[in-house]
Amino acid sequence: MRFAVLPAALLFTLSAMSTPIEAGEVSILRAERVITDAASGRVQPATIVVREGRIESVLAGKDAEVPSKDGDTVKTFIWDANTTLLPGLIDSHVHLTGNPAEPFWQNTVETPERATATGVRNAQRTVQAGFTTVRDLGAPGQAGFALRDAINAGDVPGPRMLSAGIMISIVGGHGDLTGFRPQVIAALDGQNTCTGAVQCAQRVRELSRAGADVIKFAATGGVLSQQNRGFGQHFTDEEMNAIVSTAHQLGLKVASHAHGARGIEAAARAGVDSVEHGTYVDEAAVRAMTASGSFLVPTLSPTIAYRENLPKGLYTKVVEAKIRTRLEATGKNIAAARKAGLKIAFGTDAGVSEHGRNAEEMPLMVQYGGMSPQDVLVSATRTAAELLGLENEIGRIAPGYSADVIAVFGNPLEDVAALQRDRIQFVMVRGVPMPERAAND
Ligand SMILES: [Zn+2]
Incomplete structure (x- = not known):
């Protein structure tokens, strides 16, 4: 001891x-x-x-x-x-049920039940690294909810966990299964895509019924998905409005995955509580975030994993190209947010980066974002607590x-x-x- x-x-x-x-x-x-x-x-x-x-x-x-x-x-x-x-410490963006450096076809062979067990180990690693609360923004099936409930029951050690369950996505978007034969995709449909305001509202209500603490949707394309439909706006304004207003009616906050500026801007216009990543933010997008009061969750940690894994030839060509573009933009999101006075809540995207190494985000926030150690600590305690709606609790x-x-x-x-x-x-x-x-x- x-x-x-x-x-x-x-x-x-x-x-x-x-x-x-x-x-x-x-x-x-x-x-x-x-x-x-x-x-x-x-x-x-x-x-x-x-x-x-x-x-x-x-x-x-x-x-x-x-x-x-x-x-x-x-x-x-x-x-x-x-x-x-x-x-x-509080990490506003993790995926406890997933590990980095897994091949892209992992979720065609691994069941959500197996992912839950992966999460047990990652929950312990995360809490032992000093993170006593996490917001899990995407897990297969019921795995995220099951893990959260096991931690709450004291069955396994782990941080307090808010779980989004599965991420809502457009058909063929960042949260959909892509890169496989149509028959494979159809067989593994996660029931998390939607088209049109009605179906998008329904997805939110289904997640609420299943026990979601927060709603996560992909407003733009993503780095690690096999689709290459760009980082622009994916859902229509009408669809984003339906997701956000339905979630807010149910007392749930909304986290929006968004890399490209037009997707960030549209998500903010719809009233999301946080923009996750915000990699290619521009002035118009920042203005929209200021107007909506959306927090930025910068997630610089994946760049650590990308730099470690690129030489291993782990990524497909389409993904590797997206990674190289993202690496060049590291820290621009924090610089823009600080200039505009946006709230920055600490979040890593652990699951893309390694669990337990969450605090490695902090020197990146200092180095690339120009934040002071105190700014970083405030972001990982008070500001993240506020984003999670737990400012009177943690x-x-x-x-x-x-x-x-x-x-x-x-x-x-x-x-x-x-x-x-x-x-x-x-x-x-x-x-x-x-x-x-x-x-x-
Ligand atoms: Zn993520």
Whole structure:
């Protein structure tokens, strides 16, 4: 163990996953360096009292006196001055049920049930990397919902997970199966394409019925799909309006995959809550996003995977050409968003990039987007929480908030290297400490 802990806490850690939080369970976290709110830029000594999964109080000083109540089971965690405690990180764009570097025909041989099991491992890797909440924006069949429910039940360790289920797409678009014989495509139809406002509204309602927490649709073509119908607007305005208004009527936010400027602009005009990627954004598209209040989720991490995998000859010709174009545009989305004052919510597209390496997005945001380490941390805590509609639940260490807390070596307000996976010492989600990462994982 890399933190000082009372013996009872060790038992608690090892049995945490199968043990739901019980009445009177209290954790006391004491540290010299605590960031309760990344936006404040302050690091202070504090004692955090967690009761039954929620933060009860944040007391000044590492050794603050904590009044105990009869019947409480108290575990105490103490860190030295090399360690900083901060709110758990939030990734607004992942695909836990998929792995990078899979051949394009993977989903013709792999069942959604198998993908769920893939997600179990990736959920653990993600949470052990300090990400205590993720928004999963595309999984086959019911795999995303099943994984989310297993995590919520405490059956498997993982981050709090919001799941979109399957991504809505035009016929032959980024979310449809393409590149195969018509008979193969027909047999594997994911029931996620739509044409016309009526059918698009129906798809949203079907996803809502199945348990979606958020709706995801592909407003433009994508990099890794075999289709090459460009990065322009795919759905008509009428179809996008139907998707967004139906989702909002049901209380669901909408995330729009969009690379090309005209698709971004149309999605913003329809009122999407976030533009994912936004790679080839231009001034008109930014103006539309400003008017709609859409967040940008920049997802620079796939470029890491592309650079690693291009020499391996993994991609088909049509995909390789799209990858090379995308690499040239890295960071233009953040620069444009910052200039216009758009909200930037942290998101990686892990699944295209490797799970557990989510924080590798951060140095890219600094290098290509010109963001400061504090800007990056705000984007991965408060801003992402706001995009997810959970700003009163996560993204800060404050009384009443979920006890989602991580401990890292160093000061993440000064250097994003402090948030990389090998610097994560401790992760707590909803008051439950997560199992430590194995040395070889
Ligand atoms: Zn994605």
